[in-house]
Amino acid sequence: MKVRVVCRKVRDYIRYDLKEIAFPSSLPDPPHIKKRRKLTWHERFLVLKEASRLYAASWVRDIGPELRPNDYKKDEDSENEPSGSKSTTKDKEPSTLEDLAVAARGGMETLKPALLRIYMTRASAYRDALKSFIHGYQEGIQQVVERKEDSKSEQESDIRNKST
Secondary structure (H helix, E strand, O other), rough: OHHHHHHHHHHHHHHHHHHHHHHOOOOOOOOOOOOOOOOOOHHHHHHHHHHHHHHHOOOOOOOOOOOOOOHHHHHHHHHHHOOHHHHHHHHHHHHHHHHHHHHHOOOOOHHHHHHHHHHHHHHHHHHHHHHHHHHHHHHHHHHHHHHHHHHHHHHHHHHHHHOO
């Protein structure tokens, strides 16, 4: 009888558990995730057509408005709006990426100060954020301590009023 039970357990282990260990099944999706519907053949064709068009366009150095008209419509809308301050600051100051690109062309002598400047700005931003967090945390602790002191004083006054 015991040999039979042992054989069954070994067989079940090999049949179910070992298979799960060697080839684990994926976990089911969480309940809050909604499954998307499957695309129709026509929609798949349209996606393939758009992807191949963009892939072919990526071989061109400059992707112009004729290849990506939707992106350029957004830019034209933002240019039509009166926002002169945004365009003047962009014209005067190069972005960090542009600054690094120029520095990289100049070699290691120009790249090192540019990287140092980026690291220092990030470090100062991190330091400022840490200081503001510590300040807010200390304010929160002070509020909790004040509340505890107020509740203790109220309890003491209640006890005194009850005893008299």
